[in-house]
Amino acid sequence: MISLSVDVEQKKVIIIGGGKAAEKRAKVFLREKAKITVVSPAVTEDLKEMIKKKEIHWLNRHFENGDVTSAFLLVIATDDCETNDNIALQAGNVPLVNRVDGGKGGNFYLPAQFTRGKLNVSVTTQGASPKLAGRLREEWEKQFPPAYKDYVDFLYECRQMLKASPLSKVEKEMYLERMLDPSYLEREKQWVIKEEIHTKGGGSLCRD
Structure with a gap:
């Protein structure tokens, strides 16, 4: 399956x-x-x-x-x-x-599932133990707090900016990997890296 x-x-x-x-x-x-x-x-x-x-x-x-x-x-x-x-x-x-x-x-x-904006996390035991699936969902809900909704939106926005930038493939991959650090859940750090990408030709930028 x-x-x-x-x-x-x-x-x-x-x-x-x-x-x-x-x-x-x-x-x-x-x-x-x-x-x-x-x-x-x-x-x-x-x-x-x-x-x-x-x-x-x-x-x-x-x-x-x-x-x-x-x-x-x-x-x-x-x-x-x-x-x-x-x-x-x-x-x-x-x-x-x-x-x-x-x-x-x-x-x-x-499946047992939950969402954080564009992030959808689901798990199934194919009917073997719905209670286990539910428990795993509860654990993951704690692991991925509501702040992940804005974080995933940030990752999406930066990905679009990088697509429009003249940066090399290696540089783009470096940014995409760097933004997976949990510290980028902080809004201020998100803004700093968006500015950095923008100054290198990475598309339009607006601060909410």
């Missing part, structure tokens, strides 16, 4: 089931601005709140054949294996299928 980042913005995501597993995934896909439909006769309180705010669409009933035909991504999250098997059989044309119980028919695992 390989890990992929998939853009689900405005994509149709259908979640069959209304329990905690469905709720967890609905929150993930809502954050990514997907168009979410939950199919279940009962839902958690958090899902009810999302429905009330019209953040997600709710079909207040059990799964019916044909519910998943137009989905880009399907989450099978009922607590009944036989029902899950039936849903999986109906999902042959759905590009992405996440089966929460790990049964046949799923083709991807939803």
Whole structure:
């Protein structure tokens, strides 16, 4: 298996089931601005709140054949294996299928993940131990504090400046390596090196 980042913005995501597993995934896909439909006769309180705010669409009933035909991504999250098997059989044309119980028919695992702006860190145990994946995510969240959001933006800006500069490939690589030092999490140091690159012909510069 390989890990992929998939853009689900405005994509149709259908979640069959209304329990905690469905709720967890609905929150993930809502954050990514997907168009979410939950199919279940009962839902958690958090899902009810999302429905009330019209953040997600709710079909207040059990799964019916044909519910998943137009989905880009399907989450099978009922607590009944036989029902899950039936849903999986109906999902042959759905590009992405996440089966929460790990049964046949799923083709991807939803990783434990967090973001710091453009930085997205995720980990999966391929269903072996979601709790371990969650614990690793918590440890990495401490290792990469919120300051990494601006730091990654800084790295991106400097990379674009270096692309536009007349510096040699060796010099550009030197700068890119140098900026990976943790001290460049400090805004003042970021400004100093941006000025330095700018004076060597590295594109436009503005201080926020």
